[in-house]
Amino acid sequence: MTRLWNKYRYLFFRRFTQIGLLVLYFGANAWGWTLLMGNLSASSILGIIPLSDPFAGLQMLAAGAVMATDLLIGMLLVSVFYLVVGGRAFCSWVCPINIITDAAALLRRKLGIDAIAKRQPASRNMRYWVLALSLVLSFILGVTAFEFISPISMLHRGIVFGLGFGWAAMFIIFIFDLFVLKNGWCGHVCPLGGFYSLVGKTSLIRVQHTVENCTACMKCKAVCPEGQVLHMINKQSLAVLSGECTNCARCIEVCDDDALGFSLRKFAKQQKRESNNESNK
Amino acid sequence: MSDRRKFILNMARGIGITALGGFVWSAYVDEAVASQLLLRPPGALKEVDFLKTCIKCGLCVEACPYDTLLLAKPGDNKPLGTPYFIPREIPCYMCPDIPCVPVCPTGALDESSVTTNGKLDINVAQMGVAVIDDSSCIAFWGIQCDACYRACPLLGEAISVVYEKNERTGKHAFLKPIVHTDVCTGCGLCEKACVTEKAAIFVLPREVALGKAGDYYIKGWDKEDDKRVKDAHAIKTKTRLSEKNSLDSLNDSGDLY
Numbered sequence: 001m002t003r004l005w006n007k008y009r010y011l012f013f014r015r016f017t018q019i020g021l022l023v024l025y026f027g028a029n030a031w032g033w034t035l036l037m038g039n040l041s042a043s044s045i046l047g048i049i050p051l052s053d054p055f056a057g058l059q060m061l062a063a064g065a066v067m068a069t070d071l072l073i074g075m076l077l078v079s080v081f082y083l084v085v086g087g088r089a090f091c092s093w094v095c096p097i098n099i100i101t102d103a104a105a106l107l108r109r110k111l112g113i114d115a116i117a118k119r120q121p122a123s124r125n126m127r128y129w130v131l132a133l134s135l136v137l138s139f140i141l142g143v144t145a146f147e148f149i150s151p152i153s154m155l156h157r158g159i160v161f162g163l164g165f166g167w168a169a170m171f172i173i174f175i176f177d178l179f180v181l182k183n184g185w186c187g188h189v190c191p192l193g194g195f196y197s198l199v200g201k202t203s204l205i206r207v208q209h210t211v212e213n214c215t216a217c218m219k220c221k222a223v224c225p226e227g228q229v230l231h232m233i234n235k236q237s238l239a240v241l242s243g244e245c246t247n248c249a250r251c252i253e254v255c256d257d258d259a260l261g262f263s264l265r266k267f268a269k270q271q272k273r274e275s276n277n278e279s280n281k
Numbered sequence: 282m283s284d285r286r287k288f289i290l291n292m293a294r295g296i297g298i299t300a301l302g303g304f305v306w307s308a309y310v311d312e313a314v315a316s317q318l319l320l321r322p323p324g325a326l327k328e329v330d331f332l333k334t335c336i337k338c339g340l341c342v343e344a345c346p347y348d349t350l351l352l353a354k355p356g357d358n359k360p361l362g363t364p365y366f367i368p369r370e371i372p373c374y375m376c377p378d379i380p381c382v383p384v385c386p387t388g389a390l391d392e393s394s395v396t397t398n399g400k401l402d403i404n405v406a407q408m409g410v411a412v413i414d415d416s417s418c419i420a421f422w423g424i425q426c427d428a429c430y431r432a433c434p435l436l437g438e439a440i441s442v443v444y445e446k447n448e449r450t451g452k453h454a455f456l457k458p459i460v461h462t463d464v465c466t467g468c469g470l471c472e473k474a475c476v477t478e479k480a481a482i483f484v485l486p487r488e489v490a491l492g493k494a495g496d497y498y499i500k501g502w503d504k505e506d507d508k509r510v511k512d513a514h515a516i517k518t519k520t521r522l523s524e525k526n527s528l529d530s531l532n533d534s535g536d537l538y
Contacts, residue, residue: 029343041362042338042386050386056336060387065333068388123291129299137307141314143332148310148361153337157352157362161339164354 010249017093025160040094040156041147042074050074055134055195056147062138063145079199085247087200091186091193092225092248096155100170101186104177105225113178114222120182124228124244127187127194134191146191183225186246200243207240207251208263209233220251220260239263316358317489319365320467322350323373323406324382324395328488334389337362341381341390347374350381368469368484375403375434375468404435409467409484410491411440411460418481420457423447429482430458432474439465458482462491 005012025043027033037044042052052074061067082090092098108114137145147153151169158166177184186193209232216234221227229245232238252260314332322341325331341364342350349371353359366373379401382390395406411429415421420442433440440458447453460482469484496513500506 029339037343038338038340042336042340044340044384044386052336052386060333060336063333065330066388068386070386071336074386129295130302133299133303137303137310141307141310142329143310143314145306145310147337148313149306153362154355157337157339158354161342161352162354165356166354169355
């Protein structure tokens with residue numbers, strides 16, 4: 001039992017926050033709770049503190065909208081939060097699509113699809129192109145372009161306000177991730193993930209690898225939705241510095257040898273060491 | 282292959298797939314926002330600005346105590362995630378404190394547009410305007426009905442009833458409802474109340490239902506309206522006739538015959 005808990009504790013916490021937030025939002029609409037109202041695009045805590053999606057705000061700016069004060073405060077609060085906890089912590093701890101794409105990735109591993117299709121036919125940098133495209137299209141069309149097609153808002157709004165035909169979009173993402181491209185939506189296409197990858201470049205909470213403990217079993221790489229960020233495994237004691245790491249902590253859980261863990265201080269130390277090295281040169 | 286060639290090829294591939302994606306994406310968005318027959322919550326900005334500014338959070342929908350407001354779902358064929366209402370199902374009951382407007386975090390619902398003298402005033406809202414189809418309105422047939430007139434929250438101001446002789450019977454009167462478009466808020470209580478199978482009075486967005494006289498036509502007897510003429514600018518058209526001075530071209534009939 002303890003072993004089970006050790007292997008899945010972060011996963012449990014992640015599903016708990018993901019579903020918990022959904023319940024709060026749902027309750028706000030259905031039963032008039034006020035703790036967290038709205039949805040992931042913009043919400044309000046107790047009707048006082050505004051929160052808003054900074055990427056949606058950027059699209060509004062590109063579209064030429066007048067930016068309200070509440071919106072700017074909300075964008076700032078959310079940005080600061082993810083600057084601290086890791087940009088893509090949004091992806092693995094909050095975003096409801098993550099549950100769907102994680103399920104697809106799990107099924108992919110169980111069905112052995114990963115073993116057949118070892119090379120992925122697309123670049124993970126695609127998300128930055130989509131990100132740029134969202135802003136360009138917002139500018140040209142004068143609307144928040146990604147918000148009109150975003151399956152994230154679609155699903156989230158769907159759960160709070162009614163899904164309509166949105167289930168079809170969710171199904172398509174599942175099939176796409178399962179058969180077409182490993183970690184297809186979250187790891188290659190989603191511009192919001194791309195945006196948070198950029199936000200997370202300098203964030204504080206990091207996964208740290210200790211090479212002395214590593215037995216090169218590579219379980220972490222198999223389970224990681226952004227495998228490329230774990231390039232240091234069995235090579236070097238390094239923190240995962242890429243903003244593309246979602247801080248989902250699956251690598252920490254699957255590691256049997258205590259070679260991976262969350263760290264904040266070590267990361268700071270390492271940066272100091274790096275800057276020292278540079279000044280020594 | 283050299284690194285430089287590889288880089289250029291990668292960039293070109295990126296641009297290619299971005300162009301393809303952008304084409305499909307913009308085509309969809311263009312279609313999705315083309316729908317004009319949508320009634321927005323009170324205080325909404327003009328549709329083109331509203332689509333820029335609305336962040337689709339649904340706070341207005343949650344604030345509405347009558348469940349009037351809905352968020353467009355996939356399959357509704359309306360701009361996804363934006364709030365709207367269908368008055369024949371649930372009209373806007375025009376709450377005096379307008380709970381849906383102040384909660385808007387982005388200003389897509391503009392408080393100042395529903396405020397008079399520093400106080401929220403739902404009566405100045407312009408969600409739409411009621412339009413009467415006089416061929417299906419039974420009051421225009423001569424059957425007595427004033428359901429819309431009675432339902433109107435601005436009784437006697439937004440809809441009034443005019444009397445007219447019914448020539449068919451010679452001894453009855455028509456009691457015809459008339460909408461005053463400058464007062465009507467577009468709440469839709471009339472559409473909800475209408476007794477006909479499909480409402481003979483219904484709310485349309487103001488941009489759809491109303492015409493515009495332009496600055497060339499003014500009410501000369503109205504001092505306020507008279508001021509608009511200042512904005513009128515002359516439009517000069519150039520045709521073959523304008524090559525000559527106007528008197529000449531009038532007197533010279535040579536060309537015409």
